[in-house]
Amino acid sequence: MTDQSLLTPGAGNAAGIRTERHSHVGRKGDLTVELHFGDFNTGHGRQAALVLVRPGRAQACIPFNTLWQYCERNALQVMVPPLTEQLYGFVTKMDSFRVMDAILDFLDDLRQAPPDPQQFRDMSLDSFLEGCVQEGLDFFVEYGGKRQRLT
DSSP, X not given: OOOGGGOOTTXXXXXXXXXXXXXXEEEETTEEEEEEXXXXXXXXXXXXXXXXXXXXXXXXXXXXXXXXXGGSTTHHHHTHHHHHHHHHSSOXXXXXXXXXXXXXXXXXXXXTOOOOGGGGSOOOHHHHHHHHHHTTOOOEEEETTEEEEOO
């Protein structure tokens, strides 16, 4: 059993967080479930997140680094109520169960999320060489026994 103080209910749901939608994952009742990428202010940088969307109303995020917390025994009592309140404005037992069902049904999609597409956005040689210079690395090519430095 995990120490209660390690759980972070509502993490990644601060106002003003901008995300990029990656894919539609599924539906559960009136909730649409999507996979997004963004920085959720959890101290882990850009990462994947499962986003529960109540169309036209609100959304709640489950960042990748908090995934394990929703598998804990007391997740329904600790982790889900802040998300339910964010989505519905108040917490009812049925809404909490719907939110928890959506999370558990699609948690594996978050676990298997692909790498952030922005990470590999610019894969040109110029970008690579610029990265080498920024990190203080020398890059060279050896052809016909002669070495040519590119950075």
